[in-house]
Amino acid sequence: MRDTDSLMSQHLAPIVEKVEAGDRLSADAALCLYRDAPTHQLGQLADLVCRRKHQDGIVTYIVDRNVNYTNVCVAKCNFCAFYRPVGSSEGYVLGFDEIFRKIDETIELGGVQLLLQGGHNPDLPLRWFEDLFRAVKQRYPDFRLHALSPPEVIHLSRLSQLSVPEVIDRLVRAGLDSIPGGGAEILVDRVRTLLHCYGKATSDEWLDVMRHAHRAGLRTTATMMYGTVETLEERLEHLCRLRELQDETGGFTAFITWSFQPAHTERGGSEATGVEYLRTLAIARLVLDNFDNLQASWVTQGGKVGQLSLAFGANDMGSVMIEENVVRAAGAAYCMDEVEIVRNIENAGFIPMRRNMHYEILGGPVFRAREIPRVLELATARAEGDTSVPPELRQYPAKSWVGKAERQRRS
């Protein structure tokens, strides 16, 4: 062994012992591992912790669809390639009928829920969401709505001038089942300011939405987008803040991390590498000792590194997804249908099982029970060139000047 390696091992040995003993890691100890541990060793530790939590050898996944109801957004985060400003000719809002069609296609492929997220569109009031959720639940009573990340909830709170708990309560009464952890980016306000996302939600505001949601009985996920301006210390601060809230509420079902996708964004630059992703995933598994589930982000890393995530602390292959718009807008266009996800799980030596958002096992692969079509490319929100405006929109008051004029013209 080389001298530097030997010194490094001595420095890391007590931290490794802590992990092996199942003790909680401090942010400082985690930083030492994150910065200095060889990649294989970090993976082995994450794998050890993951296998302790999941001794049955099962790796889960969900069949659902990412639907982005609008791309119109006033937040203007500089890392986002998906949004269009109010009044843009490329802006869209999906109609209820379009969303129903997407649900029908999802059910056809064995799907059980929509992951429904969108831009902060000032012309979609709270009532639009309540009506949509009610209409979905009426048509598809067993279908789940995993919808509206914390910044969207805050946006609706500001738009409706209701408190966050009131907004959550109204959405739950309309049919909201759980909240996705999007919009967390890095929960450090210095970083959020630089990413132009401080205004959409501060770190405390993001965490408060989740706190209220958990108190209201909802389960949620948590995320981290890394690889922009943050330091390693700030990534760990993010993880520690999530760990604290999880200690308090126990409401997070899972954690998902992914790297910033720079193409076509205002921020630009380069994407963090595959090895950095695997190291970040592994350190998350070690710090988030009170999270049961960590998802692999194959949609940003591709199928190969996505599968390798299963050796670096992930126990879930995420979603079959069916449709994806946000990451694709920033240059990543990977696709894995159920056949491919299951093949990758089994190839890595695990047992694939389908789950719902609460991580309850629903059964084995759908394609083994009945014939379903292969999906080799993810769908998009709308066909190219479709600029239609849903007729029901005119029933809802717009807030923006452009939106008001447009609705007046159509009414």
Place this chain on the structure above:
Amino acid sequence: MSDAQGAMGDLTAKVAAGEPLSSQDRDLLVATRDLLALGMLADEARRRRHGDRVTFVRVARMPCRPRQGEPSEVPPTAGEIRIDGPIEDVVQAAARIREVLALSDGQPVSAFTLGELDRWSSENGIPLGDILRQLREAGLELVAEAELDRLERSLEACEAVATSGLTIARVTMKDPPPQGVLSLFAELRSLQSALGSLRAFAPLPRTLSALAPSTGYDDVKQVALARLLVDNVPTIQVDWSLYGPKLAQVALSFGADDVDAVSPVNDAGAEGWRRSALEEIRRNVAAASLVPVERNGRFELL
């Protein structure tokens, strides 16, 4: 600790000391499900031979028969200029080699696969050695690839290359059946024992299936096994353009020490300087805690 884990641990000391592996050791490596332990061993073997250095080569590809109006410039940043087949006529191929050589600014010119040259030799009744000599006289330095699973008489064909004064730029496998990979590894090891001149081996298939691509586990395991089982070929290579930056970078932690087929086109474009091919490769190697060093097709460091 299980017996298997203990046995893998024992192998670490053996690999670190550079001791040869027994057939029992080899069986253990092939059978293990512990991907990270296997990766650690391969990484140790790689570091023993290459330290922290990872080489990469920028390759410009030129068609053997250019279409009319097709640009005939070679990017000055290319460290290897590769002429892609198919070969249809030796005289025409030699003329094309001369043409490309004139544009090469001293960088080595590679061309064709050994399999296609061998097949062309059989079909046309011209000895392989004669064809190789003609190409060599035209200025060819490297046979671009020797696809091990496509060579019927691998030893004779490789010997003909050496005799003609050419070098094989890389030994590859086109699309071997998964169950045939280990026997190809063994064949390559024997070949190298006989020849001693093979410089680089790219152990991942050159043909990718769209419906059922190889998995990340399979790829990095194959790279790691190549490093440990084909221990007499110095360079284990991964193809940047074929496998993409993410897998190629991870493979560097599983025994690979060289990145092939990086683009020589280095203008920054709309995405900015940091996304240029040269910066991407350097950044990826450095992010794997390794030191990127550019080489040319002769393995001369640039």
